[in-house]
Amino acid sequence: MGRTPCCDKKGLKKGPWTTEEDELLVNFINKNGGHGSWRSLPKLAGLLRCGKSCRLRWTNYLRPDIKRGPFSAEEEKLVIQLHGILGNRWAAIASQMAGRTDNEIKNLWNTHLKKRLQCMGLDPLTHKPLSCSSSRCDPSKPHVSTPTTTRHMAQWESARLEAEARLSKDTSLSHYSSSDLFLRLWNSQVGDSFRNMHTVSSPASSSSAKCTTVAAPSFSEKLMAASDDSSISNDPEDSSDTALQLLLDFPIYNDMNFLEPNSFISPL
DNA sequence: AAGCTCAGCAACCGCTCTGTA
DNA sequence: TTACAGAGCGGTTGCTGAGCT
Numbered sequence: 001m002g003r004t005p006c007c008d009k010k011g012l013k014k015g016p017w018t019t020e021e022d023e024l025l026v027n028f029i030n031k032n033g034g035h036g037s038w039r040s041l042p043k044l045a046g047l048l049r050c051g052k053s054c055r056l057r058w059t060n061y062l063r064p065d066i067k068r069g070p071f072s073a074e075e076e077k078l079v080i081q082l083h084g085i086l087g088n089r090w091a092a093i094a095s096q097m098a099g100r101t102d103n104e105i106k107n108l109w110n111t112h113l114k115k116r117l118q119c120m121g122l123d124p125l126t127h128k129p130l131s132c133s134s135s136r137c138d139p140s141k142p143h144v145s146t147p148t149t150t151r152h153m154a155q156w157e158s159a160r161l162e163a164e165a166r167l168s169k170d171t172s173l174s175h176y177s178s179s180d181l182f183l184r185l186w187n188s189q190v191g192d193s194f195r196n197m198h199t200v201s202s203p204a205s206s207s208s209a210k211c212t213t214v215a216a217p218s219f220s221e222k223l224m225a226a227s228d229d230s231s232i233s234n235d236p237e238d239s240s241d242t243a244l245q246l247l248l249d250f251p252i253y254n255d256m257n258f259l260e261p262n263s264f265i266s267p268l
Numbered sequence: 269a270a271g272c273t274c275a276g277c278a279a280c281c282g283c284t285c286t287g288t289a
Numbered sequence: 290t291t292a293c294a295g296a297g298c299g300g301t302t303g304c305t306g307a308g309c310t
Contacts, residue, residue: 091298111276
């Protein structure tokens with residue numbers, strides 16, 4: 001019945017870590033050149049904690065390569081970009097940001113970025129525009145119509161989700177990373193739909209002064225080139241990184257000025 | 269100055285994934 | 290192929306401190 005606990009919780013300490021505990025953990029890992037088995041680590045290190053707690057403390061706080069301090073504007077922008085691509089895959093997002101942990105990014109998202117997107121009239125989950133009734137965070141502020149760029153983002157996200165759902169049915173693809181998935185879906189019917197959508201100029205986008213020139217063919221060419229490049233396709237990791245980088249280079253994700261605080265105020 | 273509210277963050281919980289026997 | 294253990298991940302909780310009344 002039920003799941004066996006990860007550790008015997010009797011007599012184990014919970015709550016905030018003390019500096020002494022931190023020292024014990026760091027010393028043990030340094031001394032042994034790694035953490036080894038997390039389950040056995042607390043006993044060996046002389047800690048009254050469960051292995052899980054030790055792992056969390058190490059990965060989120062004690063690891064030497066962690067960059068402390070507030071997120072820069074660039075980092076915040078990158079988090080939003082990556083979240084648009086990867087969704088709530090905090091570990092995947094963190095892996096693209098040196099020195100930042102998944103927990104830290106998750107907290108940033110939940111406390112700052114989510115609200116900012118909501119204020120911009122975007123659904124933080126889907127990055128799609130919210131309905132008019134719910135898009136204002138503050139009724140006293142002038143309503144800002146959803147920028148064209150965000151609509152493109154929403155369309156792309158929609159395409160991504162559709163493709164992900166489709167591809168997930170094929171278990172043979174289940175081992176691909178998000179970036180691989182992206183590359184594949186871009187070359188799929190969904191990718192075609194998306195490209196077609198943006199090669200036909202819509203009245204909404206053409207009438208927008210700030211409208212991003214969605215260079216879909218150019219991006220497509222870059223992605224195709226990346227996927228055709230044998231030197232890249234031979235190495236799945238490189239391929240993923242290249243695809244992800246190209247995606248981040250996509251104009252939709254580069255033109256994120258609308259996220260700046262002053263964009264609440266209409267330039268007119 | 270005291271009490272209250274809320275945002276930020278560290279840590280926990282439980283589910284899922286992965287490796288292995 | 291299956292069952293199990295360990296590790297990883299994302300959602301949630303609860304503590305703390307800053308700001309406000």
